[in-house]
Amino acid sequence: MHPFDPIRPDEITLATSILKASLPGISLRFKVIDIQEPIKQHVIPYIEAERTGQPLPKPPARLVYSYLHRLDTHAFLKAVINLDTKGVVSLKELPKHIQGPVDVDEMIGLETVCLKHPKVIAEIEKLQLPDGVTVCTDPWIYGTDDEAEHRRLVQFYMFIVPVAHPQSNHYSLPCAFSPVLDANSKELVRIDYLPTGRGHDVSETQPWKPVKAVEYAHELLETPLRTDLKPLIVQQPEGPSFSLDGHLVKWQKWRFRVGFNYREGLVLYNLTFDGRNVFYRLALSEMTVPYGDPRRPYHRKQAFDVGDVGLGITCNQLSLGCDCLGHIKYFDGFRIDSAGRPVHLQNVICLHEQDAGILHKHTNYRNGEATVVRNRQLVVQMICTVSNYEYIFAWVLDQAGGIEFEVRATGILSTIPIDDGEGLNLPWSTPVGPGVSAPYHQHIFNLRVDPAIDGFNNTVTYEDSVPLDPEQDGIEDPFGVGYVARTTVLEAAGFADTNVELGRVFKIRNDGVVNAISRKPVAYKVQTVASQRMLMSARSFNARRARFHEHAVWVTRYRDGELFAAGEFTNQSRVSTGVDVWAARGDDVRNQDVVFWHTFALTHNPRPEDFPVMPVERLSVHFKPVGFHEKNPALDVPNSQQGVNKSTLVEEVAKEVKDCCKL
Amino acid sequence: MHPFDPIRPDEITLATSILKASLPGISLRFKVIDIQEPIKQHVIPYIEAERTGQPLPKPPARLVYSYLHRLDTHAFLKAVINLDTKGVVSLKELPKHIQGPVDVDEMIGLETVCLKHPKVIAEIEKLQLPDGVTVCTDPWIYGTDDEAEHRRLVQFYMFIVPVAHPQSNHYSLPCAFSPVLDANSKELVRIDYLPTGRGHDVSETQPWKPVKAVEYAHELLETPLRTDLKPLIVQQPEGPSFSLDGHLVKWQKWRFRVGFNYREGLVLYNLTFDGRNVFYRLALSEMTVPYGDPRRPYHRKQAFDVGDVGLGITCNQLSLGCDCLGHIKYFDGFRIDSAGRPVHLQNVICLHEQDAGILHKHTNYRNGEATVVRNRQLVVQMICTVSNYEYIFAWVLDQAGGIEFEVRATGILSTIPIDDGEGLNLPWSTPVGPGVSAPYHQHIFNLRVDPAIDGFNNTVTYEDSVPLDPEQDGIEDPFGVGYVARTTVLEAAGFADTNVELGRVFKIRNDGVVNAISRKPVAYKVQTVASQRMLMSARSFNARRARFHEHAVWVTRYRDGELFAAGEFTNQSRVSTGVDVWAARGDDVRNQDVVFWHTFALTHNPRPEDFPVMPVERLSVHFKPVGFHEKNPALDVPNSQQGVNKSTLVEEVAKEVKDCCKL
Structure with missing residues (x-):
């Protein structure tokens, strides 16, 4: 082991x-x-x-x-x-105000408690649902709006299930009442009524006026499936290019270990390239999803999907041929049940190669001779279902020492009931079907990067591209064209922000190892995502609980146990106990064991096209060697060749096919 | 026709x-x-x-x-x-100061004139090159530094060819002298000497001190190629999903025409989705690459690769299996020679499908039933070699109405000779090998988007996400969580900028067609690239010739003939005659035939890893329907299925494989 x-x-x-x-x-x-x-x-x-x-x-x-x-x-x-x-x-x-994360047995148990509660049953009866139409509930993280609240609370959003089909889209038919239960005592605390108009007013539960759900299940669509999509098959006749030894993966100069835990799900450990250390540990440390609807109880809608629930326990158990193509290696995981027994999670992480077009190409225009190398990548992926939403998280390694962390948001929007009669358009929400709207929200991620650039003591810097200053740079610039890069070293733990206007690039370098060609310390750059901060007021619980949102980059001195950007316990938290606190220590971080935290966000004002299931929205953070190597480390990748790739010409009369990449 | x-x-x-x-x-x-x-x-x-x-x-x-x-x-x-x-x-x-673009015959002819000129031969002799080592030259756009200059000038950068191999990397061995010729008279105007130290000083040509070139050709590498990359084959046993009729392409609800010309290369025309108009014309209108080296003659290094040369005449003639995988359709083009005769350009545009992971997925966590649809894309691509550099331009269409314009920069860095003895580190350049450095530069692109969102009269707006204002929005926000989107309509031709802090989203809408679900005009959004502006001074010729760099978005009222962001003639231009001039008319552009121009840039401070051939650097602009459809238009894409995809499990003992995507 x-x-x-x-x-x-x-x-x-x-x-x-x-x-x-x-x-x-x-x-x-x-x-x-x-x-x-x-x-x-x-x-x-x-x-x-x-x-x-x-x-x-x-x-x-x-x-x-x-x-x-x-x-x-x-x-x-x-x-x-x-x-x-x-x-x-x-x-x-632990102190009484600390709530642990929700667990699978707890949620399933509470769903039943809620739906069997006489007051909830009575409320459902007011809907006067037709035969065959039922109600289900999504238990929701309660959020925080009261520092004095010490109970473990769960908010239940209720939905109408229009048809007995396993993929019936109840999110299309939200109810306007929402029970709140105490998860420990199992008592009904109250029933919240949801505002359905322009303001904060609520009304009593009314009989349901039947409308059609917007369905996504193919069996429930009213129009036929398209028939003009032909199969695309990825064949690897000699098998994959990776090799495995337990959780150790070797692929194209990379070597790393696949980790898994209930909270972060996928973790990458001990990444080396060509025998040199690059990263000690990489994982998504936290994410929070605050909603922009100002009305009770929606102000409490702020999930921390890592800390409140856990990406490991929400991982999809993947199936061959569905979630990736080619030769797939799956990794399993284990969680516990409420009795402390192991529960086997099959296929929660998948590993496969993909072709991503061209990696590099040059044609000598004098003679048409070309070197062209394809961009083979290794993908390590997990897919998490957090109630309605899906996140696809993938680490993508390339042959030139680059790593991409890709987030794809998909799944079903969180919805609210709206009065539909007069064309209600709430300025914080998008109507997505009859009587249903999807509020604006943000997905704010924090990626924890524990670097090991050629060793475990590193320095974080950022570089801005600015016009040359003749005095400072000691050279005249008669035509006003010169520009230079200025480096700022983060000496003390703290934070920094992205800056598009300055073309800011963050680097993690090893001051003890100098590149013979660049004559600068070896480094990796982080192509951070420039994104909007949290829109909620600094006084809001949303902002105070997730202070990692305040800056794109945080740098801390490594300490064991400091893993999660919003702190260890986020469920009903009042304030962050995470990276902002640790950074505030102001530790010396030059040439030390540092941790780099990157916050990036997606402001998601839904489109009707995002419903009933959302085409992926993608965000990527890139890590690339910069003066880590003396030249392109992928020069030794064999040329792209028709003899290997076996592509097919689409022509009535096929042209001559050469096995080369010459003109 | x-x-x-x-x-x-x-x-x-x-x-x-x-x-x-x-x-x-x-x-x-x-x-x-x-x-x-x-x-x-x-x-x-x-x-x-x-x-x-x-x-x-x-x-x-x-x-x-x-x-x-x-x-x-x-x-x-x-x-x-x-x-x-x-x-x-x-x-x-045309007026005497206007220079047309360079053409292929002109460049090839001038190379010969330069290399055969006695003064150039004499200069080469001073290098005292060993047997078998020769000199070649890359003719360069002269740029502009003098309004009085009316001659048609070409700057020749000289390189040492260390070995007689068709892919010998002469860019690794730049010479420190640079002839300038008059392209019309064929006269040598002068020889520029290149500064090789920290300042502007130049010296006479010295005998070459042999150093090793950094080679990329596989035959010239000193280390063996990697042997652990296994074949990855894309099979489409039933053929591609697209159909063709001349230059008309039909694929997955899309219908469009592939155009080609000498200047822009690939143009897409008349794009419709499900029978509805989306775009009239899409093409890269211009790009400029200014260099940040303040020293003569480098201050003149500013290529306009579209206007000065032409993407169509620099297109690679593509080969099956080298530049894309699967079933490929190639389109040919024609240019002329200097006698006005047609020259056939084979395979300058390729068309193929690719798999890009998951398009949408949702799992009902109650029962594990999943809908998962793969993201099949159609790629229309051209690859341009502009001397040392390569650009891969691709339009990527998806099944949900989205279009991505992807730029990949690859090829070889433009290099300069440097004194190497004392570890010279110029603050505007990166050493990439012995005696050779790659100056910082920017790639500034302008994409011309002629929209036709459900019709030819459209309106451009942008939407900012901002905290809710209780007074303006007429609702209390007791917890400080509300946020809304505010729309600004561009009423008059002009410009706008990206704004990351406001989460700004640009939209092109049709005020005459209202979406029944969103109750707003149908629209497409443009996910603009937030990028740094040109770093050169506003007084510089570089900035004045490419004023399109000043703003991320320009909007003009359509006029025939207004196609190119920096104007029709860019070679040795003194000032832009393009989009900035047309936008300054201030035409009414609300609900008119408008053109949307997007400027985006890559500040490229080279890495040693970018040499001798550069792993791709990618930039993407995305166009997505937003309230153009009433729901996700890809709901009718069949589920991902193992029976179709035929993926393979990597295991010693294969687990049971089900043909479904259930848990």
């Missing part, structure tokens, strides 16, 4: 038994048992010995942590266990 | 004979004979009859234009010819 391997079922079973033994006679409800990140200073000698082919030292201690509830007192506990010694490292009761 | 069809060889021959007949007894040198855009008001009835299945009216007149020189007076002429009537519409001598 490797220090970066995900948790195994026997480890879950062992941890559960250790926890039960340490809390004898107490009924427990388990939320999470998962690996605790190993102590970095203990891991480094181990992975460096691996990288350099030395004898392996003792691996770091195998630690797991657990969130659990005492069923007697409802106290929320956190425990850390050393599996090697089978001992409890720490076990503490 | 269709009004949008590219020029045919018989049309070239006819035009040449008409021109010769109209200038009897005068020796002529032809630069360009190509189609003149047909009068839009004459085309619209024709293409609307096609679209609606009505009898076709008379097509518009078939016009061609020509640039040519009188060899007696060196006068530069422009002619317009009506091929239907075989008459000359206009023939005029």
Whole structure:
């Protein structure tokens, strides 16, 4: 077993038994048992010995942590266990205002509690639904609007299910009432009524006036499917170009480990290129989705999909031929159930190659001789379903040392009921069907980048392109054309922002290793996404809970346990306990073990075309070597050749086909 | 023949004979004979009859234009010819300061003139090159630094060819002298000496101190090629999903015409989706590449690759299996030679489908039932080699009504010689090998978008996302979370800028057609590229010649003949005669025949990894329907299915494979 391997079922079973033994006679409800990140200073000698082919030292201690509830007192506990010694490292009761994430059993259980509650049943009866039409509910993160609130609350948005089909689109038919339950006591706290007009007014539940749902399931469409899409098959007759050894992947000079946990889902560890360290750990650390609807209870709609729920437990279990093409390797994962037993998650991560057009090409125009190399990529992907929405997260590695983190947003918009009679157009929402609208919202992501550019001590800088200054640069610029790059070094932990006007480029470099060609420290650049900040007021809970939104880049000195941009506990949090707090320490970060955090966002004012299921909206962060190599590291990729690629000419009469790329 | 069809060889021959007949007894040198855009008001009835299945009216007149020189007076002429009537519409001598674009024969001829000139030979001899080492030259656009200059000048950058191999990388070994020739008189004007140190100083040509070139040709690499890249084959056993009729393409609800001319290369015409008009014409209108090196003669390095040369004549003639995978349709083109004869350009545009991952997905978490549709795309691509650089331009159409214009920059950096002894680091340039450096530069593109959103009269707006204002929006926002979109209509021709902080989105809408769901005018949005402006001073010729760089968006009222953002003649131009001039008319552009121009840029401070051939750097502009449809127009795309996709599981022991996308 490797220090970066995900948790195994026997480890879950062992941890559960250790926890039960340490809390004898107490009924427990388990939320999470998962690996605790190993102590970095203990891991480094181990992975460096691996990288350099030395004898392996003792691996770091195998630690797991657990969130659990005492069923007697409802106290929320956190425990850390050393599996090697089978001992409890720490076990503490957390303050009353801290709520752990939701877990799968809790949500499923609460759905049933809600739908069986007599007051909810009575409310549903007021809808006077026709036969065959039912109601379902999506439990929602409660958000925060009251610092004094200590209960664990869940907001239930109710929808009409128009037809008994497994993909019936209930999001097209939202109800105008919304029960709130206490997740611990299972009591109904109240029923919120949803405003359906221009203002804050609400009204009592009225009989449903039947309208057609906007369906996406092919069996429910009223028009036939298109018939002119021909098959496109990716064949790899010699198999994939990657090789595997457990969670270790080797591909085209890259070597890395695939990690998985309940919270972040996919994690990449210990990425090296051509035997050189590049990154220690890469993962999406947090995301938050605040909604722009000012009306109660919508002001509380702010999900933290990583911290409140967990990308690992919302991962789709993928199927061959559906989510990727070619030769696919799937990785499984494990979560726990509420009794602390392992639950097998099949195929939660997929790994495959893809062709992405041309990587580089040059034609000598004098003779038409061309070198052309195709852009083969390796994709490591997970797809998460968070109730209505889907996120497709992919790490894409290329042959020239580049890495892309791609987010695709798809799935179904979060919807609200609206009065439809007079053509209601709310300035914060887009009508997407009869009586249904999709409020504006933002997806704000934070990517945690733990770099290891040719070693574990790095420096973060940014470079701005500005007109040359004759005095500063010591040269006349008679025609006013000169421009230069100015570097700013982040000396102390803190933050920085993107700047389109200055063409700002962030770099992570190793001051101890100088490139023989560029004569500058070896580095990677981060092509950050320039995006809008959170639109909510600084006084809002939304902004205060997610202060990572305030800057595109945060830099902190590495400390074990600092993984999540909004803090460890986000569910009903009042304030961030994350990267903003750690950056405020102002630690020296020049040539230190630094962590680079990138916040980027998608302001999503829905289109009607985004309903009932949304064509992907894509965002990408790119990491590229810049003076890390002395020249293009992909020069040794063989030329693109017809003999290999076997492309086909679309012609009545085929032209002569040559197996080369000459003119 | 269709009004949008590219020029045919018989049309070239006819035009040449008409021109010769109209200038009897005068020796002529032809630069360009190509189609003149047909009068839009004459085309619209024709293409609307096609679209609606009505009898076709008379097509518009078939016009061609020509640039040519009188060899007696060196006068530069422009002619317009009506091929239907075989008459000359206009023939005029252009002012002396106007230089036409370079043409292929001119460049090849001048290379020879330069290399055979005794003074150039004498200069080369001073290098004292060893046996087998030769010199070649890249003729360069002269740029502008003097309003009084009326000669047609060419700057020759000289390089050492270290080995007699057709792909020997001479750009790795630049010489420090640069002849300037008069392209008309063929006289050597002078030899410029290139500064190689920190300042403006130059020195006489010295004997070459041999250094190794950084080579890219696989045969010249000192290390073996990688052997672990396995074939990836795209199979389309039932053929492509597109159908063709001449230059008409039909694919997945799209219908459009592929155009081609010497200047813009690829043009898309008359794009409709599901029978509805979307765009009248799409093409890259101009690009300029100014360099940030302040020293003579580098201050003049500013290519306009569209206007100075032409993307059509620099198009690569593509080869099957090298530049794209799958089933490929190639389109040919024609240019002229200096005698006015047609020259066949084979395979200058390619058309093929690609798979781009998932288009949309939703899983009902209650039962694991998923709808997942793959993102099949149609790519229309050309690849241009402009001396050292390569550009890959692709229009990518999707099944949900989206269009992406993708630019990939690749090829070889433009290089300069540097003194290498003391680790010279110029603040405007990156060393990329021994004695060679690659100056910082910008690629500034302008995309001309002639929209036809459900009709030919459209309105351009932009939408900013801003916090809700209780007074203006008439609603309290007690928790400070509300945000709304504010629309600004461009009433008069002019410009606008991107704004990341406001999440600005540009839209082109049809005020005469209201979407029944959104209750707003049907529209497309343009996801503009937020990028840095030109860094050169406003007083510089660089900035004044390319004023399109000043704003990300320009809007003009349509006029025939207004196609190129920097004006018709860019070679040695002194000032822009393009979109800035036309926008300054301030025409009413609300609900009019408008043109939308988008400027976007790449500030390219080279990496050592960009040499000797550069991994692609990508930029994309996206066009997406927004309230153009009442719902996702790709709902009718069949589900992704293993039975069709035939993916393969990478496992020692294969798991059970189901032909579905259920959990």
